[in-house]
Amino acid sequence: MLALALLLTAGPAPARPVPPRALPANRPDSGATSYWQQQVAYRITASLDEPSGVLTGRELITYVNRSPDTLREFYVHDYLNAFRPGSRWAMADSAEGRERFQHLKDPDYAFERIGAATIMGRSLRPEYPYAPDSTIARWALARPLAPGDSLTAEIAWEARPSTLPRRQGREGGGRRFDFAQWYPKVVVYDRYGWEDHPLYPAGEFYGEFATFDVTLDLPEDQVIGATGVPVEGDPGWERARANPAEAIDYQRGYYAPRPAPTCPGLTLSAGRKCVHFHAEQVHHFAFSLNPDYVYEEGRYGDVVVRVLYQRRHAGAWGGRNRVALRRTVTALAWLDSLYGTSAWPQLTNVDRIERGGGTEFPMVIMNDSPDLGLIVHETGHQYTMGMLANNEWREAFLDEGLSDFQEAWFFERRGDAGRFFTSEVTVLQLDLERWSEPVSTVSERFRDFYTYNRMVYTKGMLFYRELRYVVGEDTMRRILRAYYERWRLRHVDEDSFREVAEEVSGQDLKWLFGQWLHATVLIDYRLRRVERHRLPDGRWRTTATIERRGDGWMPVEIGDASGDTIYARATGQPEVERVEFTTARKPGRLALDPRLLAHDWNMLDNWERRAVVGRAAWEIRVDDPFRERARRDRLVRAWLPVGWYNDLGGITLGLRERSNYLGSYDRGLLLGSVATRDGSTSRAGFYARWSNPVRHPLPRTATTVAAWAVEGRAGVALAVDRSLRRHLAFGADPHVGFTAVWMATTDVGYLDRRLWDDGGTVEAGPWVSTSLEKGSAVVRARLEARGGVMYWNPGVGVVSVNRYDVEPFGRATGEASLRAPFLLGTRLGVRVFAGGYIGSSGPLKQRRITIAGADPYETFANPFLRSRGALFVRPDFHYQAPGGANLRAFRGDLGGRWALALNTDLSRAVFRRQQGILREVVLEGFFDVGLVDSLATTPSPSGKWYSDLHDLGVGVVTRQQIGDLAWTMRAEFPLEMNAWDRAPDFHAPGDRIDFRWLVSLEPSF
């Protein structure tokens, strides 16, 4: 085997000491003075067999114990073993419902198999302390390794990336390879001991700074992007150049003394080549292969920038503008302006196999697109993660949060603060709903991968923004420069960063780090009072009284409502704080935190009150029904004129207001309407609903109050909906809730007497529901019970004292549905329903268990379904509002004391796309069958206590989207049914099989 031919030709690599860096003056308590890191060198020789995807390698690790401890064991990571069944990674995926590596078969899964290992001169077999996970291998040392002593480890191994790519990968059946974490890699030994941490989806890597001397035996036509510089051999760039006229800077002489040649020691087969790379002071070596790469080269200062992209992506990545290259240079320039000159010779940006985002390695970034934000983020990691190397599973915010912050800052300077804005809205909602966990949590101990990402990236990014706010932008820049100056090419942690930040700013910042990284506090301020006094010298003294309502605190600015002028900054710490400032001119209307920097979750009480309008913390705008507008600092109140029709009121005109704060709080709906028909009664109406008050947010609980007096009905409703979900990104979504409703009829003229009796109910009861999405299958279930009293309004004519009847009743409904992939690309939908009503006399029509669709209470808020003659309930218009027993072919006014039903449909998408108005067209066949109370339809033969009903037909369902508004349209043709005289468009004599139709704006279930 080739592996045997690749025996290392050199003896132990000379332990070239890392030149000790002179540390800048530190305070005596600074962690930098007692800092140490281990000294590691790798000499790797490896050969890739492309058809099998297996790389066969040998490495010689030279390890000098620079710690103050005596070591008795030695560890390496075999990271590729994460991407196979049985790994901790695979188990974490299974727990979160992700299907990736847990069931991959040979030859698709990755592996990294240690063959022979010689540690301290002894041939030893490794142990796998986390078995069945094998991402950590361990050896007991033959003799203790004292401080200052060194050892060598010679390891032969075979490695194969997975065909399902994740931060590494190979193209199944192809010639593309992204090699990352592909060699037995020394586990970091730091002040906490061996960091023998298996690889999980959350948290990336942690490595010892080392010298890498890597000799690769590859097919002759491969083009390579790699960490380090090619000191020998042809990486294929010349042949791959986009512009053949351009010279290539190989930087072969970058490292001095130039490493000894290794290629002459290799025996190459025909059609193979040797390429020898060298890198120093990096904690990983990654490389990417693709014979079809196109190569472009540029430079920022002394740093050579190489871009390798697939030929078919030339339009996006290259072109005349050399898009990816120019953006990578731009990113390096931005980072240089923040930190200083890169400590490394080059940066290679490769077009990777994995879709979605990018991954950073020292001197290499692997990206799926030339997106500017992605390039700035991944290039940012050359500093945060690369040269400032944190332990990524212990404190991932130090690389991801900081890199996201640098990226957002980059765009902010170009006039786009959108990243900060959207991140803050996301984080505020997670904070308020109590999903947030401390940012400093160990990566795999976050509740789930979603929470890890939101905390470490998004809230981490805001943490750095808050630090910049507290210390000021100039000081922030000085902090980053000092951090890099002191800690580059070392391992960093929160303490090292905080010490630099405190030293440079001259401030104690533990309160800030504590609240943002180690706790999940809520921050909220209220502007209580403002007093202005004219001083004898003509100037103005203003006193603002500020109230702290949250458990967290931040300095809070006091400025003009416009945000143009900041007068003062309150400390934000006391529960009530008075801040005084003097100005030459009388200040205008004041606001707290007008620049939106203090993470204040309710900014509606930050505005100074004025006469009549009060705080006026709103923005009134014309409602665009296709856009959901939310603001960070104001209630958005969107108004829209609306109109509809019914028989009594005629054309009815209304004005609707939708309002919200941060999308989900203070959500309101106000609708005032006036009927225009002469002689109509009860012409003015209103419907009002208000949810989730921001002043009293209840985590994971939606509260709603509603009241109405419209079109002959009046009522109030209270509703509570508590989410019991455990994970935001996967798993079941169970809810429990409680609803109380009073609904009265006040003007029979509006009532559709097929659906409504002249009476009312006062009812209340609990409900439970759940839904679960697994793959493309969706399960839903809901149970609801109500109890209360019903009453009949006195009729006209003779009225007895007993006519005003009140009667207790109970009503319960339950339904469960499943939609899942079925045979031949179809989807099967099944729903079961049961409902019943108990009362000594029959139910009011509006409280019957409905046969064909939703009951009148459920559709009441829709003016097209509310009153007699409204568009969707006109006798000649066959609209179906789904619900109840959902026997869709039957008349919407049928109902009784009970119903049982089974609804099914089998559908197949014939058109689907991600953009445009029309997103999907689905053809379906449906079948509904039910047993219903004889009160709903006359049984056949008569005398039975139930009727059996069924319908069968075909339909077309389309999904549309414009902006944020998505809706369904359904046209169905119930071609066959029994009891056809109960169809909405029945004309005698009728037939079992006939052409019938119905339409709907909702899915059937």
Ligand SMILES: [Zn+2]
């Ligand atoms: Zn990142």
